[in-house]
Amino acid sequence: MAKKLVSLENIVFKYEGQTRNAVDHVSFDIYEGEWLALVGHNGSGKSTLAKLLNGLQFPQEGSILVNGTELTEETVWEARSKIGMVFQNPDNQFVGATVQDDVAFGLENAGIPLPEMVKRVQNALNKVKMGSFLNQEPHHLSGGQKQRVAIAGVIALQPDLIILDEATSMLDPRGREEVLETVRELKEENLLTVISITHDLEEAAKADRMIVMNEGKLYRQGIPTDIFQMEGELIELGLDIPFSVKLSKEFKEHGIGLVKSHLTEEELVRELCELHSKM
Amino acid sequence: MLDKMILGRYVPVDSTVHKLDPRSKLLLVFLFVCIIFLANNLVTYGLVGLFTLLLLMLSKIPIRFLYNGLKPILFLIVFTFILHILFTKEGELLYKLGWLEIYDGGLRQGLFISLRFTFLILVTSLLTLTTNPISITDGMETLLHPFKKWKLPVHELSLMMSIALRFIPTLMEETDKIMKAQMARGVDFTSGPLKERIKAIIPLLVPLFVSAFKRAEELAIAMEARGYRGGEGRTKYRQLKWQTADTLLMLSLVVLTIFLVLLRS
Numbered sequence: 001m002a003k004k005l006v007s008l009e010n011i012v013f014k015y016e017g018q019t020r021n022a023v024d025h026v027s028f029d030i031y032e033g034e035w036l037a038l039v040g041h042n043g044s045g046k047s048t049l050a051k052l053l054n055g056l057q058f059p060q061e062g063s064i065l066v067n068g069t070e071l072t073e074e075t076v077w078e079a080r081s082k083i084g085m086v087f088q089n090p091d092n093q094f095v096g097a098t099v100q101d102d103v104a105f106g107l108e109n110a111g112i113p114l115p116e117m118v119k120r121v122q123n124a125l126n127k128v129k130m131g132s133f134l135n136q137e138p139h140h141l142s143g144g145q146k147q148r149v150a151i152a153g154v155i156a157l158q159p160d161l162i163i164l165d166e167a168t169s170m171l172d173p174r175g176r177e178e179v180l181e182t183v184r185e186l187k188e189e190n191l192l193t194v195i196s197i198t199h200d201l202e203e204a205a206k207a208d209r210m211i212v213m214n215e216g217k218l219y220r221q222g223i224p225t226d227i228f229q230m231e232g233e234l235i236e237l238g239l240d241i242p243f244s245v246k247l248s249k250e251f252k253e254h255g256i257g258l259v260k261s262h263l264t265e266e267e268l269v270r271e272l273c274e275l276h277s278k279m
Numbered sequence: 280m281l282d283k284m285i286l287g288r289y290v291p292v293d294s295t296v297h298k299l300d301p302r303s304k305l306l307l308v309f310l311f312v313c314i315i316f317l318a319n320n321l322v323t324y325g326l327v328g329l330f331t332l333l334l335l336m337l338s339k340i341p342i343r344f345l346y347n348g349l350k351p352i353l354f355l356i357v358f359t360f361i362l363h364i365l366f367t368k369e370g371e372l373l374y375k376l377g378w379l380e381i382y383d384g385g386l387r388q389g390l391f392i393s394l395r396f397t398f399l400i401l402v403t404s405l406l407t408l409t410t411n412p413i414s415i416t417d418g419m420e421t422l423l424h425p426f427k428k429w430k431l432p433v434h435e436l437s438l439m440m441s442i443a444l445r446f447i448p449t450l451m452e453e454t455d456k457i458m459k460a461q462m463a464r465g466v467d468f469t470s471g472p473l474k475e476r477i478k479a480i481i482p483l484l485v486p487l488f489v490s491a492f493k494r495a496e497e498l499a500i501a502m503e504a505r506g507y508r509g510g511e512g513r514t515k516y517r518q519l520k521w522q523t524a525d526t527l528l529m530l531s532l533v534v535l536t537i538f539l540v541l542l543r544s
Binding site for chain 1 (some may be wrong): 448
C-alpha cells in the first residue's frame with residue numbers, strides 16, 4: 001500500500017452554539033497519489049472536514065497528522081504549504097486583479113523570490129491551459145476558467161495534496177469537465193493526491209476511493225463499485241447514484257446478461273456492445 | 280452602463296506617458312498642484328500651459344476623453360470667471376454699461392483662475408486616463424512606504440484597494456442581477472417621484488450588502504488557505520521600473536519650477 005500522507009484520528013468538531021457535532025469521531029487515512037472522493041448530503045460534515053484538513057478550523061478532539069506531523073496552530077502554515085484548496089465559488093477566491101497576479105498571490109505569501117515566481121506562474125498557467133490569459137481580468141473569464149486559475153494558484157505552490165471543496169458545483173457541465181480533466185492530468189503528471197468533496201456522484205464514480213459521510217459520521221468507505229452496490233441506502237442518505245449504475249442494475253434485474261457493474265456510461269456501452277455482438 | 284462610469288476612465292493607448300512609472304506620475308500630479316500656485320502672470324501661465332499641452336500631446340489621449348474629464352467642472356470655471364469679471368474692481372476700467380463695470384484686473388484674475396482650474400483638472404485626469412488603477416495602487420504603496428515607520432498600514436491599505444478594484448465589476452454584475460430580480464417582482468426603479476425611487480433602492484441595497492459580506496468572508500478564508508498572513512516576509516510579484524523617461528519628467532518639473540520662480544512677478 002502507498003504511503004500515508006494524512007491521517008485523521010478520532011476527529012470531533014462542533015461549531016459554536018450548535019448541539020450536534022459537525023464531525024463526529026471520524027478516522028481515516030489519505031494515501032499518497034490517490035483520488036479520494038468525499039460524498040454526503042448538505043450538512044453531513046464533508047466541508048467541515050476540508051477546513052479541518054487545512055487548519056482553517058481545529059478539532060476539539062482527536063488529531064490530524066500531515067506527513068507524520070500533528071496539525072496545530074504552530075504547524076498550520078507548514079501544512080498549508082503542502083495542502084492546497086480550491087473552493088466552491090470561483091469569484092470569491094480570486095484575489096488578484098489579473099490572472100497572473102492571482103496565481104502569484106500564494107507565491108508572494110510564501111516569500112518566493114521574483115525570478116522563481118515568474119517561472120512558476122507561467123508554468124502553472126501552462127499546465128492548466130491558461131498560459132495565454134496572463135493579463136486577463138477575472139470578470140472576462142468563465143467560471144471554469146476561473147477555477148482553472150485557482151488550480152494554477154494551488155499547484156504553483158507545489159503541494160502534495162489538493163482539496164477540491166465542491167469546486168465544480170457552480171459550473172456548467174462543460175466547465176466541470178474542463179476542471180476535472182485538468183486535475184486528472186495534473187494528478188497523473190505530478191503524482192498529486194486529490195481529495196474531491198462533492199455531491200456529484202458521476203464525479204465521485206471516477207475516484208479511486210470513496211468515503212460516504214452522514215450526519216458528521218463516516219458512514220462507509222471503499223471503492224466506488226462497492227459503494228454503489230448499496231443503492232437503497234445511498235438514496236436514504238440523500239444521495240443519488242449515477243445513471244449508468246442504475247441502468248446497469250435495471251438491465252440485470254430484467255435478465256439481460258450483463259456481468260460487471262458499470263460506473264461510467266462508456267463501460268456500460270462497451271459491455272452492451274460486446275453482448276450485442278455475441279447474440 | 281455602470282461599468283463604464285468607473286472603469287472607463289483608463290484609456291489604453293500606447294504612449295510615452297502610459298509607459299511612465301506610476302510613481303513618477305503620482306509625484307508629477309502632487310508637485311504640479313503645488314507649483315501651479317507660483318504662476319501669477321501671463322508668461323508663467325503660458326509656461327504652465329505649454330507644459331500641460333506637451334504632456335497631453337505625449338499621452339495621445341483623444342480630446343473627447345479630456346473634455347469628458349473637464350465637463351463636470353466647466354460650469355465652475357465659467358462661474359468663477361464671471362464672478363471675477365463682475366466683482367474684482369482693480370486696474371483700469373475697460374468697459375462700462377450702466378451698473379456693469381469691467382476692469383482689466385478682473386478680466387485678468389478671472390482668466391488666470393479659470394486657466395489654473397483647467398490645467399489642474401487636465402493634469403490630474405491625465406494620471407487616471409493613462410495609468411490603470413492597479414498600477415496607481417502599486418505606485419501609492421511604494422511612495423507611502425516611508426510612512427510605515429509611523430505605523431501607517433501601507434501594505435494593508437494597498438491590498439484593500441486592489442481587492443476593492445478587483446471586486447467592482449463583480450459587484451456591478453451582482454447589482455444588475457438583483458435589480459432585474461427585483462424588477463421581475465414588481466419594483467420600479469426608474470419612474471415615480473424621487474422619494475419613491477429612493478425607497479426602491481432599499482430592496483436593491485440589502486441583498487447586495489448581504490452578498491458582499493458573504494463574499495468578503497469567503498475571500499478571507501480563501502486567502503488564509505493560500506497562506507496569507509500579513510505583509511511580513513512577503514515578496515512582490517508586480518515590480519515597478521523607474522526609467523530614464525521618469526527621471527526626465529522629474530527634471531523637467533524642476534526646470535519648470537525654476538523658471539516659474541524666476542519669471543513670476
